[in-house]
Amino acid sequence: MIRMAGPTQELVFAPLGGVGEIGMNISIYGVGNERNRTWLAVDLGVSFAAEEHLPGVDLILPDVRYLVEERKNLAGIVLTHAHEDHFGALLELWPRLKVPVYATPFTAALLEAKCAGEPGAPEIAVKVVPVGGRFTVGPFDIELVTMAHSIPESNALIIRTSAGTVLHTGDWKIDPTPILGDGTDENKLRSLGKEGCLALVGDSTNAVREGRSPSEADVAKTIAGLVKSARGRVAVTTFASNVARLRAVADAAKAADREVVVIGRAMERVVQIARETGYFNGVQDFRPMDAYGYLPPNKVVALCTGSQGEARAALSRIAEDQHPEVTFSRGDTVIYSARTIPGNEKAVGRVINLLIEQGVNVITDRTHLVHVSGHPRRAELEELIGWVKPKILIPVHGEALHLHEHAALARRCGVPEVMQCRNGDLLRLAPRAGHIDEVPAGRLYKDGLLLVEADARTVADRRRLGFAGAVSVALAVTDKGELVDDPSLDLIGIPERDREGGSMHEIVRDAILETVESLPRGRRRDPDAVAEAVRRAVRAAIAQRWGKKPMCHVHVLTI
Numbered sequence: 001m002i003r004m005a006g007p008t009q010e011l012v013f014a015p016l017g018g019v020g021e022i023g024m025n026i027s028i029y030g031v032g033n034e035r036n037r038t039w040l041a042v043d044l045g046v047s048f049a050a051e052e053h054l055p056g057v058d059l060i061l062p063d064v065r066y067l068v069e070e071r072k073n074l075a076g077i078v079l080t081h082a083h084e085d086h087f088g089a090l091l092e093l094w095p096r097l098k099v100p101v102y103a104t105p106f107t108a109a110l111l112e113a114k115c116a117g118e119p120g121a122p123e124i125a126v127k128v129v130p131v132g133g134r135f136t137v138g139p140f141d142i143e144l145v146t147m148a149h150s151i152p153e154s155n156a157l158i159i160r161t162s163a164g165t166v167l168h169t170g171d172w173k174i175d176p177t178p179i180l181g182d183g184t185d186e187n188k189l190r191s192l193g194k195e196g197c198l199a200l201v202g203d204s205t206n207a208v209r210e211g212r213s214p215s216e217a218d219v220a221k222t223i224a225g226l227v228k229s230a231r232g233r234v235a236v237t238t239f240a241s242n243v244a245r246l247r248a249v250a251d252a253a254k255a256a257d258r259e260v261v262v263i264g265r266a267m268e269r270v271v272q273i274a275r276e277t278g279y280f281n282g283v284q285d286f287r288p289m290d291a292y293g294y295l296p297p298n299k300v301v302a303l304c305t306g307s308q309g310e311a312r313a314a315l316s317r318i319a320e321d322q323h324p325e326v327t328f329s330r331g332d333t334v335i336y337s338a339r340t341i342p343g344n345e346k347a348v349g350r351v352i353n354l355l356i357e358q359g360v361n362v363i364t365d366r367t368h369l370v371h372v373s374g375h376p377r378r379a380e381l382e383e384l385i386g387w388v389k390p391k392i393l394i395p396v397h398g399e400a401l402h403l404h405e406h407a408a409l410a411r412r413c414g415v416p417e418v419m420q421c422r423n424g425d426l427l428r429l430a431p432r433a434g435h436i437d438e439v440p441a442g443r444l445y446k447d448g449l450l451l452v453e454a455d456a457r458t459v460a461d462r463r464r465l466g467f468a469g470a471v472s473v474a475l476a477v478t479d480k481g482e483l484v485d486d487p488s489l490d491l492i493g494i495p496e497r498d499r500e501g502g503s504m505h506e507i508v509r510d511a512i513l514e515t516v517e518s519l520p521r522g523r524r525r526d527p528d529a530v531a532e533a534v535r536r537a538v539r540a541a542i543a544q545r546w547g548k549k550p551m552c553h554v555h556v557l558t559i
């Protein structure tokens with residue numbers, strides 16, 4: 001369908017997540033005018049709740065209520081790549097949007113595998129597009145640009161519209177020797193610069209770091225050296241989706257005349273997909289898990305899940321001696337070929353300590369180049385700006401510090417307009433750049449089977465319960481305002497005695513009786529007034545003895 005193009009076709013942009021925070025990336029672009037816009041969404045990611053104190057919450061998702069409202073004007077969702085912070089919210093949120101999802105083959109295969117592993121997952125309408133391909137989504141003409149990153153098929157998007165052209169970088173780095181694929185498509189980016197690029201919306205993750213990221217090939221060399229010189233068994237843990245790294249481990253094993261054994265379901269899944277999509281062409285066959293037990297120690301390399309200390313992943317179970325097939329012994333080597341995501345430090349540290357106590361030699365990126373980031377450092381950001389020559393630069397994908405540094409760098413590079421924004425800011429890119437409006441944006445929590453709004457009381461209540469417990473009080477009052485019996489009391493998560501040894505239960509009971517007696521008879525007949533007075537008195541009495549105010553629920557029964 002072709003829309004009537006009014007005289008003032010605008011191109012607008014809004015991040016709905018991923019700006020000022022780690023993870024949860026989603027951006028929207030709109031063409032049209034104030035009354036009638038067609039939208040394109042790029043990515044739909046999650047972030048993990050481990051970083052924040054959110055009891056009972058595993059995942060944080062973007063609140064897409066604006067897109068739900070605008071659903072009939074939403075032409076589609078394009079995925080840049082298959083990292084959770086870019087596509088992890090699809091299973092939960094796609095059913096609210098039900099628009100076509102565009103993805104390259106590897107991303108589509110990982111999404112399919114994810115759905116297959118989740119009972120009741122929706123049947124997402126995925127349109128598979130070729131790497132480097134060009135296709136249209138409503139009024140958006142989209143061309144994919146291959147970028148080097150820590151997963152196959154990371155794509156930048158050139159989004160051409162009647163009002164101008166945007167480069168949405170997705171996650172990227174410049175890696176001349178990426179192990180897999182051809183790396184960042186410099187030629188296509190340079191020709192975009194010649195054609196004219198209105199705006200660059202770009203990854204800020206490593207904008208605080210000088211220089212360039214080391215290459216995947218440097219990591220491969222380090223791993224090969226470590227495997228070669230190891231005497232006992234070797235295990236390597238990394239993110240399963242980092243197929244180049246898995247390949248580097250396979251090559252290192254081959255060079256040291258060792259067999260690769262894959263341990264952990266997520267790892268097996270990615271290995272299979274890598275074989276199906278051709279990323280493992282030429283890689284030797286791996287051995288089944290039970291081979292680990294009978295291969296001589298100097299003939300095996302185990303590829304394990306669990307680089308983030310996840311309790312149920314292979315490496316944690318092996319470290320705890322809970323794995324049915326795999327054990328380590330003194331002199332074996334474990335290589336952590338991954339960074340520890342902030343929030344997971346304790347869990348990772350616990351597993352490392354267990355391994356060290358068993359005499360295992362643990363190697364991390366603190367001492368060896370066994371991991372590199374997939375994001376661009378300053379020299380790479382500068383180089384991209386030089387190729388593309390955008391008129392506007394908008395930093396996304398990062399916390400405030402990263403966005404700020406990216407913005408400052410762009411100004412130093414002479415980008416005419418640098419626009420800093422927050423989630424929900426609606427920016428007009430053309431004609432005349434400016435901040436024009438705000439759209440609803442926020443967070444949802446995955447809480448058990450449900451999605452709840454982040455500002456709903458449940459999680460906040462649970463946090464308060466965890467900190468100071470709760471008191472439950474039940475009272476019966478006659479219609480004349482007399483207390484029928486002793487109040488029934490439950491103290492949950494509250495110390496039994498105060499500093500002087502006084503019973504907290506009695507302290508609370510006395511406070512209740514005193515409060516009810518001191519109320520004028522008229523108010524004692526009003527159950528709400530009684531409940532409120534008792535609630536205040538109970539919290540005050542406990543706070544005086546304990547220094548903390550618990551939650552308190554009072555039920556008043558009139559008889």
Ligand SMILES: [Zn+2]
Nearest residue numbers: 083085086171
């Ligand atoms: Zn990312």
Ligand SMILES: [Zn+2]
Nearest residue numbers: 081083149171
């Ligand atoms: Zn990524």
